[in-house]
Amino acid sequence: MTLLTVNNLSTSFYTRNGLTKAVEDVSFSLDAGETLAIVGESGSGKSVSCYSIMGLIPCPPGKIESGSAVFDGVDLLNCSDDEIRAVRGNKIAMIFQDPMTCLNPYLTVGEQLIEPLIYHHKVSRSEAKKKAIELMTEVGIRSPETNFNAWPHEFSGGMRQRVMIAMALIAEPKLLIADEPTTALDVTIQKQILDLVAEIQKKRDLGIIFISHDLGVVKNLADKVLVMKTGHIVEQGNAQDVLENPQHEYTQKLLAAIPKGAKENPKAEENPEPLIQVKNLVTEFNVNGNRFRAVDNVNFDILPKEILGLVGESGSGKSTIGRSILRLVDAQGSVNYRGDELLSKNPQQMKPLRRKMQMIFQDPYASLNPRMTIYETLAEPMKLHGIAKGSELNQAVLKLMDDVGLARAFVKKYPHEFSGGQRQRIAIGRAIATKPEFIVADEPVSALDVTIQKQILELIQYLVDKHELSMLFISHDLAVVRKLCDRVIVLKHGELVESGNVEALWQQPSHVYTQSLLAAAMH
Amino acid sequence: MTASNSTLNQTSTMNDIEQFESGNSLWHDAWVRLRKNKLALVSLFVLIFIGVICLLTPWIAPYGYEQQDLALGASAPSAAHWFGTDTLGRDLLTRVMYGGRVSLAVGLIATAVALTIGVTWGAIAGYTGGRVDAIMMRLVDIIYALPFMIFIVLLMVVFGRSLLLLFLAIGAVEWLTMARIVRGQVQTIRQLEFVEAAISIGLSKAAIIRRHIIPNALGPVIVYTTLTIPNVMLLEAFLSFLGLGIQPPESSWGVLIANGVESMEEYPWLLIFPGLALSIVLFSLNFLGDGLRDALDVRASKD
Structure with missing residues (x-):
């Protein structure tokens, strides 16, 4: 039984900067008990199509230009507000990406x-x-x-x-629209939630529209797949056909961008001298008057020229470890960097060492000062550490931009004029500006689309090889870690539970927690 | 793959290099954007025009500010007295020009004092946090709680009455709100990752506050500043009315307006002209403030 039929849906936005055709000529249909996955990168119009059906597009600036969406005999695009309100939340329900902001805290x-x-x-x-x-x-x-x-x-x-x-x-809906419902969740939780959705669907004969950028999730879930790019459908059909035998170039590109397999030539030196030795690291925070131990007695080494993966769920303390090493938060224990004890240094003594250690942050929208041009952002660390001056500085900035794959013409632009991937390139440029030896990368690709993610990972690998960097790569995405890292350490509730060479750990995880993490990572 | 598209535009930007070398791009770009905002630009010129006239008043004023013509009394605007005369036969144009000197000075100096102390205080408290923040802000609360009038009267009694002291006294009260606004902004901004990035680069606290925090807190500061200037001018009128500010025969716009209100029905020009002068300045300040805020928001425009 056909539940929803969408025909020739087009939605535009009229903004100060002109007309944006967010969705053009989108048609699809969905049966009861069926799951349709709408896949695409950010800005592809996948959310806008569903929000249009739900009447959730703010008009103006948005406008539904044409099309029909027949659900249960009612055309949702051409009916009164009262009619759509009777359907919304009642016969059609939605779950959103971020459960933190979608519940009223009061x-x-x-x-x-x-x-x-x-x-x-x-x-x-x-x-x-x-x-x-x-x-x-x-x-x-x-x-x-x-x-x-x-x-x-x-x-x-x-x-x-x-x-x-x-x-x-x-309200016992017949159709559930899920907008990236697991993107903000840890892998193990993600699996539980997806299992739950599948179980409920079976029990209630629900139709589900599943919006996602993650093809790995889609593979295990969808009956039909619809691939969108810049507002158009590029391919749609049976999930198995589309994912295993993609016809359109773009679908092939998306599938190829999923990190797969192991690193080609992981570094494996015999007993090298560690660059950084972390011993008995403890980081505590005050939470409502109580001491909360975020990192509990952690010991590990970071070897020269290696990428060390640091894996764990949110709240496991993995970011805190990175920040403790760089002295961005106060910690106890010992962090030894080439014979220098970092944790006992005062800010003055830290300054020359900071040049050697940098950080790349997760969110390229928050990690760049919106009021500084790219030039200023990149020049600041070089000026501070006296690496380059005057016209030399300009040359150094331009060379840095070449290095991270940014066109030189962008040098005077501000961060908001860039896409997420480009911003992350800028942030990476800032991190390597001082020619550091060691970089902490805190989930540097988790906010990016899968094709961009692939490019940034390649850039990171290229720079690590070129500048002989050591890196602590913090991530919750096991596939990414496997593809990029030489060794990996696994963190749970602030404690180190396992460490080893990536492939060895993949084949034979010894700790129960590592096993459950690997089982939950579905690709 | 990395350097593939970077040679693009290389030659064209090489010529531009000299331009981005100099100065602070934020202010430079803000100026470029402000120049495109006609209303703000006109306002700026109006303010400069009025400012120059007030500055040159002692030399260009048609009469002396205390020069009376009791026989004339309050006369309506005429060729000899463009703005008319007041009840003592003093030329109103001259008095508005002299009054502007006081009003603009109090507006600028007191606001500058408030801005400097308030932004610095708020930024330090907000960025440092913890005990320092608590102490600094409690101090603000205490000064807030002091009855403003008693505070000013005390200052006047202890230090004697002087115009400069009056400016400072007003500024010393107005910075409190500014400090609170800035502190709130800074507390949000300091949690953003680019501040952490600045720390990991090795910048000092002062440099982080100056380069990364304050530019991002400027929006509300500018809006509040444009609100403070008229506030301060009116405060001066109030204090003068109480005998704590400037004394006759000197005047300010606030005083002239207060006097004009008293004789509004018989001699409306005594209210209209000083009122007009004040209104034009306030309008201009608001338009300029709006324009400045938009100009400093790099995200607002596309170019």
């Missing part, structure tokens, strides 16, 4: 759950509560009676996403 979880029920179905409070508790059990929230009165901030990301799913399901 309402209890239970209150938010029963809201659509009371609003759409006019059931009594006690009945609604009974149903909410049933659903909370169904989506796997422990002790639902107690948690009914819990506040969103008391839940972890995975738990909140379960609440979001329960909220979406409570």
Whole structure:
């Protein structure tokens, strides 16, 4: 039975900078109990198509130019506000990417759950509560009676996403639109959530539209796949056909960009002298008056010219380790860098050492000062450490831009004029500006699209080889780590649980936690 | 793959290198953008024009500011007295020009004091955080809690009445709000990763605050500054009214307006002309402030 038929949908945005055709001539259909995955990079129009159907496009600046979306006999694009409101949240429900921001922090979880029920179905409070508790059990929230009165901030990301799913399901929708529902979650949680969605779909005969940039997730989930690029459908069809035998060049490119397999020639020197020795590293924070131990007695070495992967889930303390080594947070223990004890240095003594150690951050939108041009951003560290002056400095900046693959013409532009990938190139340029020996890269590709991710990973590998860098590569993405790193250490709740050569650890993980991480990483 | 597209445009930018070498791009680019904003530019010229006239007043004023013509009394605008005369027969144009000197000076100096102290104080407190922040902000709270009038009266009693002291006293009160605004901004900005990046480069605290924090907090600061200037001018009028500010026969726009209100029905020009002068300046300041804020926001425009 066909649940939703979308024909020739076109949506545009009229902004100060002119007309943007976000979605053009998109058509697809979905049956009950079927999963359609819409795949594409950011800006491809995959979210806009679904938001158009839901009537969630702000108009103006947006405008639905043409098309129809027939759901249950109603054309959602050409009906009154009242009609669409009766469908939205009731027969069609949505789950969003970021469970942290999609729950109202000032309402209890239970209150938010029963809201659509009371609003759409006019059931009594006690009945609604009974149903909410049933659903909370169904989506796997422990002790639902107690948690009914819990506040969103008391839940972890995975738990909140379960609440979001329960909220979406409570009015018994026929169609569920999931907009990157697991992107913000850890791999193990991601697997649980996807399993949960699949189970509920089977039980309720739900139609699901699954918006994602992650082809690995899509592979295990979708019946049909629709690939979008710059507002157009480039390919659609049966999931297996599209993913295993892609016809369009772009789909092939997307699939090729997924990190696969192991690093080609991992470094394996015999007993080299470590560049950095971390011993008994402990980092504690004050959280509401309590001491919270983020990093607990961690020991490891970083060897010269190697990329050491640091793997763990969010909250495991992996970023804190990187920041502790660079003295961006206070830590106890010992970090020995070529005979210098970093943790006992004062800021003056640290300054010459900072030149040797740099950091690349996760979010290229936050890690660049929006009011500094690329020139200023790149020149600042070189000026500070007296690496280049005057006209030499200009040459050095331009050379740096060549190095990270940025056109020289961009030198006077500001960060907001760049895409995420280009911004990350700038941030990488800043990190290598002082010709460091060691770089901490904190999830440098996790905010990027998969094709861009591939380019940045290649850039990192190129620079590591060219400048003979050592790198601590922090990531939650095991496929990326496997492709890039020579060795890997695994962190859980601030403790080191396993370390070793990447491939050895992949083939035979000895710790239970590593095994579960690997099992959850589906590609 | 890395250097593949970088030779592109190489030759064209080589000539431009000299340009980005000099000065601070933020302010340079802001000026370029401001020049495109007609309203802001006109406002700037109006302000400069009025400023120059006030500066040159002692030499170009048609009469003396205390020169009375009691026989004339309050006369309507005429060829001899463009703005008319007040009840003592003093030329209003001259008095508006002299009054502008006081009003603009108090507006600029007191606001500059407020801006300097407020931004520095707020930025340091917000960036350092912890105990330093607590102490600095409690101090702000304490000064806030002091009754403003008593504070000024005390200052006047201790140091004697002087115009400069008046400016400083007003500035010393106005910076409190500025400090709070800046502190709030800075607390948000210092958590952004580019600040951490600046630390890991090895920049000193002062350099981070100056180069990375303050430029990103400028938007609200500019808006609040344009609100402070009229505030300060009116405060001066109020203090003068209480006998704590400037004394007759000297005047300021605030004083002239206050006097004009008293005789609004018989001699409306006594209110209209000083009021007009103040309004034009305030309008210009607001347009300029808006323009400046947009110009400093590098994200606002595409070029």
